[in-house]
Amino acid sequence: MDGVKPRVKVPATAAKGETITIKTLVSHPMESGRRKGPDGNILPRQIINKFSCEFNGQPVLAIDISTGFSKDPFFEFTARLEESGTFKFTWVDDDGSVYTEEKAITVN
Amino acid sequence: MPEKSILQISRREALALGAAGAALALGLPTVAFADGEADAIVAEFAGGATPQTGRVTLDAPAEAADGSAVQIAISVDSPMTADDYVTSVVLIGEGNPVPKVGEFHFSPLSGSAQISLRIRLAKTQRVLAVARMKDGSVFMDVKTVKVAAGGC
Numbered sequence: 413m414d415g416v417k418p419r420v421k422v423p424a425t426a427a428k429g430e431t432i433t434i435k436t437l438v439s440h441p442m443e444s445g446r447r448k449g450p451d452g453n454i455l456p457r458q459i460i461n462k463f464s465c466e467f468n469g470q471p472v473l474a475i476d477i478s479t480g481f482s483k484d485p486f487f488e489f490t491a492r493l494e495e496s497g498t499f500k501f502t503w504v505d506d507d508g509s510v511y512t513e514e515k516a517i518t519v520n
Numbered sequence: 521m522p523e524k525s526i527l528q529i530s531r532r533e534a535l536a537l538g539a540a541g542a543a544l545a546l547g548l549p550t551v552a553f554a555d556g557e558a559d560a561i562v563a564e565f566a567g568g569a570t571p572q573t574g575r576v577t578l579d580a581p582a583e584a585a586d587g588s589a590v591q592i593a594i595s596v597d598s599p600m601t602a603d604d605y606v607t608s609v610v611l612i613g614e615g616n617p618v619p620k621v622g623e624f625h626f627s628p629l630s631g632s633a634q635i636s637l638r639i640r641l642a643k644t645q646r647v648l649a650v651a652r653m654k655d656g657s658v659f660m661d662v663k664t665v666k667v668a669a670g671g672c
Contacts, residue, residue, distance in 0.1 A: 467629055470629055471625070471629070472627060472629045473624065473626060473635070474624075474625040475622055475623070475624050476625075478620060478621055478622055479617075479618050480620075480639050481621070481622060482588060482637075482638035483588075485637070486637060486638055487635060487637050488593075488635070489630065489636070490632045491630060492600070492628075
């Protein structure tokens with residue numbers, strides 16, 4: 413799907429063992445498959461069905477997503493790190509598209 | 521008195537309301553809980569464990585004007601160490617067309633089992649957050665959200 417923009421907020425630095433807050437937002441209609449379009453026909457379901465956050469290849473959080481998530485899915489969650497590295501964020505669309513974002517963090 | 525699971529407690533509370541309450545007062549057989557599908561999701565997720573109260577906090581508004589975006593937060597009390605952490609949380613909206621709203625998989629790297637998000641609620645209903653720990657024990661919290669305009 414075109415025009416889907418992921419945005420992520422991660423602190424640039426953290427202390428070793430500190431629990432940090434991560435915020436993610438992705439612009440997406442999250443069409444539930446139960447809504448009618450202007451022509452009166454049901455709009456087909458199209459949602460982000462999976463989200464994952466990994467740090468240096470290790471899972472931090474993964475979410476199985478249903479049509480019960482609001483449009484433009486926003487998540488706020490935490491991570492606790494022992495080393496510097498890179499977060500990888502992935503959103504998987506019903507149409508097979510995959511949207512990703514990466515953020516590096518320095519852990520002292 | 522043996523400890524009651526939150527599902528049982530909530531069922532009793534639910535019986536005090538409406539038709540089910542009337543049936544109880546008349547001594548009639550009580551109706552099954554409104555949405556058996558939610559119970560089935562909890563049972564499957566719990567894998568034989570009995571959901572207990574405590575440790576899970578589901579923050580949800582008592583009333584939501586717009587059911588298409590209801591801000592909620594789930595947090596589970598856990599040290600999140602390699603031996604003792606929250607593995608998964610399932611979020612259920614009993615009155616939604618798809619009751620299983622989502623499932624969240626945590627790890628010790630999560631640092632804490634906390635997630636905030638916005639969900640759709642089709643109507644006034646109970647919302648359940650059920651957490652499974654590394655040792656297989658299961659905890660849950662339930663909130664009723666009154667929805668003015670459904671959003672599914």
